Amino acid sequence: MYQWLDERLDLSRLNTKFLRKAFPVHHSFFLGEITLFAFVVLVLTGIFLTLNYEPSTRPVKIEGYNDPVPAAYASILYIDSLPFGAVLRSLHHWSAHIMIAAAFLHMLRIHLTGAYKKPRELNWLIGIVLLVLAIVTAFTGYALPFDNYALTATGIGYHIGEAAPWLGKAMSAILFAGELEASNTKTIPRLFSIHVLWLPLLLLAMIGAHLLLMVKQKHTQPKYAEKVAPGRILGVPAMPQQAVMMGVLFLVYVAVTTFIAGAFLAHPVEAFGPPTPNTPSVKPDWYFMWIYGILQILPQWDLKILGANFGPQFVGGILVPTLIILGAMAIPFLEPQKEKQRYLELPSQHPRRTSFVLAMLMFYIMATLAGYKIDFLNANPNLSSGTLIAILWVLLIVAPILTYIISYILMKAAYRSREVEIEFTGRASAADD
Amino acid sequence: MADHDHDTHAHGHEAALEPEAPEAHATRRAVLQAAIGMGAGAAVLSTLYVGAGLIPKKEITPDREPIAQGDVLVYSQGPKRGQPINPAELKPGAEMIVAYPMNPESQVVKGAELKNTLLVMKLDPGTLDAETAKLAAEGVVVYSGVCKHLGCVVSNWVADKQLMLCPCHGALYDPKESGKALIVAPKPLGQFPIKLENNRIVIAGEPTRPIGVEAATDDGIRRV
Ligand code: HEM
Ligand code: FES
Numbered sequence: 001m002y003q004w005l006d007e008r009l010d011l012s013r014l015n016t017k018f019l020r021k022a023f024p025v026h027h028s029f030f031l032g033e034i035t036l037f038a039f040v041v042l043v044l045t046g047i048f049l050t051l052n053y054e055p056s057t058r059p060v061k062i063e064g065y066n067d068p069v070p071a072a073y074a075s076i077l078y079i080d081s082l083p084f085g086a087v088l089r090s091l092h093h094w095s096a097h098i099m100i101a102a103a104f105l106h107m108l109r110i111h112l113t114g115a116y117k118k119p120r121e122l123n124w125l126i127g128i129v130l131l132v133l134a135i136v137t138a139f140t141g142y143a144l145p146f147d148n149y150a151l152t153a154t155g156i157g158y159h160i161g162e163a164a165p166w167l168g169k170a171m172s173a174i175l176f177a178g179e180l181e182a183s184n185t186k187t188i189p190r191l192f193s194i195h196v197l198w199l200p201l202l203l204l205a206m207i208g209a210h211l212l213l214m215v216k217q218k219h220t221q222p223k224y225a226e227k228v229a230p231g232r233i234l235g236v237p238a239m240p241q242q243a244v245m246m247g248v249l250f251l252v253y254v255a256v257t258t259f260i261a262g263a264f265l266a267h268p269v270e271a272f273g274p275p276t277p278n279t280p281s282v283k284p285d286w287y288f289m290w291i292y293g294i295l296q297i298l299p300q301w302d303l304k305i306l307g308a309n310f311g312p313q314f315v316g317g318i319l320v321p322t323l324i325i326l327g328a329m330a331i332p333f334l335e336p337q338k339e340k341q342r343y344l345e346l347p348s349q350h351p352r353r354t355s356f357v358l359a360m361l362m363f364y365i366m367a368t369l370a371g372y373k374i375d376f377l378n379a380n381p382n383l384s385s386g387t388l389i390a391i392l393w394v395l396l397i398v399a400p401i402l403t404y405i406i407s408y409i410l411m412k413a414a415y416r417s418r419e420v421e422i423e424f425t426g427r428a429s430a431a432d433d
Numbered sequence: 434m435a436d437h438d439h440d441t442h443a444h445g446h447e448a449a450l451e452p453e454a455p456e457a458h459a460t461r462r463a464v465l466q467a468a469i470g471m472g473a474g475a476a477v478l479s480t481l482y483v484g485a486g487l488i489p490k491k492e493i494t495p496d497r498e499p500i501a502q503g504d505v506l507v508y509s510q511g512p513k514r515g516q517p518i519n520p521a522e523l524k525p526g527a528e529m530i531v532a533y534p535m536n537p538e539s540q541v542v543k544g545a546e547l548k549n550t551l552l553v554m555k556l557d558p559g560t561l562d563a564e565t566a567k568l569a570a571e572g573v574v575v576y577s578g579v580c581k582h583l584g585c586v587v588s589n590w591v592a593d594k595q596l597m598l599c600p601c602h603g604a605l606y607d608p609k610e611s612g613k614a615l616i617v618a619p620k621p622l623g624q625f626p627i628k629l630e631n632n633r634i635v636i637a638g639e640p641t642r643p644i645g646v647e648a649a650t651d652d653g654i655r656r657v
Binding site: 067152155156158159160162163170173174177178179181182183186276277278279280281282292295296300302311312313373374377385 | 484487488489491496497509510514531533544545546547550578582583584585586587588589599600601602603616617618619646
């Protein structure tokens, strides 16, 4: 059998060229794999959902509701009533969170270890596109249950999109098939197509390119490999060892996330109810919370250029995130180097870069904190909203700067003491862990 | 231009006999590049044209017509959904009702259009400022329900402060002072002039501001 296939498909060449390829091992490398697992689970659970979901707002009469409800809403209740339906839907929901979180942590790992440097700039760029695509995909799926909460939350995104100068209205109208409101019957079919077809296909293509580049350019490896076998790749072969490891890890991943999905059901649509004129108090998911926070503390102003408005909604909702994305894309090009990067760098040996990453994380946390402005105000009736906004602004700007300075000083101090240690003992203790 | 064209053409002809002529290559390349460029341009244009078709035309059905003078306010939800609001039944200062306008002739409730959402409340007439009182009737005031910030329905009533609250980002509007925006929102909510007729609330004219999300200016904002 193998021989028959080999003669036709040249399997042994595939074997020596790809399957025996050595992959360096480090626990932080699993972050990229977890992202991949989350995507696989999203596709599988998503297929189940499409088989039972009705992408329509046609009114249907169902038990327990006096008035007709949108068919999309009713079909989510139906899915929840199927055997394991609610678990699979929750698994889909939590996997989206996990995919975004894992991609983000994976990106931090790449940044902290210098793996973005030549020759891997392209894969860094593809990676950022993947992270953005993952977030946009999650956003387009949000409105599909068509409950009051989902519709309100998506509506905010719709209006942020509209705030983009010149193109905003057209872009929002294309994404949502017109205006986003409960009575627009075209929105759900449009979002459905984008969410289950176009964006997943795009993600799939980009993930493929990402992994191909990774294989072609060879993975960076931990520093000890340089001492043990300089110039060679130290790792385990893709087949069978790496594949078995990945397979086991995938099964563990599925087991753990399914348990989570069973224990914590996601987005209880029946608690939110179908859309009504009443606005529920919505909070965006954690990956939008920082944008939501910035929107809450920006002052209001008016700036018209060539008929387009550059207001705070545009600045907070579009400009700041775009600048951060562009800044992240520029990172590998700010540190050009002649040689190819082959080994991981230690975060402790790059105090400036590491401190910068910590400062950005602090910025993210502080902006997220601003997202709870209303809750702070409700909890402290004596606090004036002006004072709170001022405090949040100070935190947003000062905390990241302080984080940078403190972590830089600490790392410099710690690193210097280690240099001394190296002089004494001739080796760095635990330097390569 | 025509002369030049003729010239290159002649060269191209000779090239057929003499394959090495470099100008012939250049011309052929230019023609091919122009063809590819025009093809790509046509492809982009037609894609954009198809793309423009992705923006659907808005259908104006009777339940989506804009708010008009003479419209009667009805409950948007709850047990009395679709029934006219009786101003005598409103509890002063205690509640705010999310309402839709109804065409009095056809009896069609124009609730399919988000922008038609209206807010109705009865306040102590003594607390209203002059501008607001002019458009109110016996303390009943009516505002557009679409938040100026990012378009949520301003559906909550803060009874102890007598303010309208948008749950999305906490914008506060003051119904006693022409819908002035206190925080978050860039502009005041538009107020509708109304009159009371046969125990009904009737729209009596245009709102004080355009309806829906608006850009910021300085008017009407009290910075806190
Ligand atoms: C969203 C979906 C993503 C998936 C499915 C994914 C998947 C992977 C996998 C499986 C690996 C190899 C294992 C590892 O090093 O962790 C990898 C490597 C890599 N990824 Fe991603 N990734 C994603 C997003 C990102 C992002 C957001 C970035 C950065 C902006 C990025 C940049 C890289 C780079 C530069 C490598 C090579 C690492 C090295 O050689 O050390 N990826 N990715
Ligand atoms: S949409 Fe009303 S406060 Fe933001």
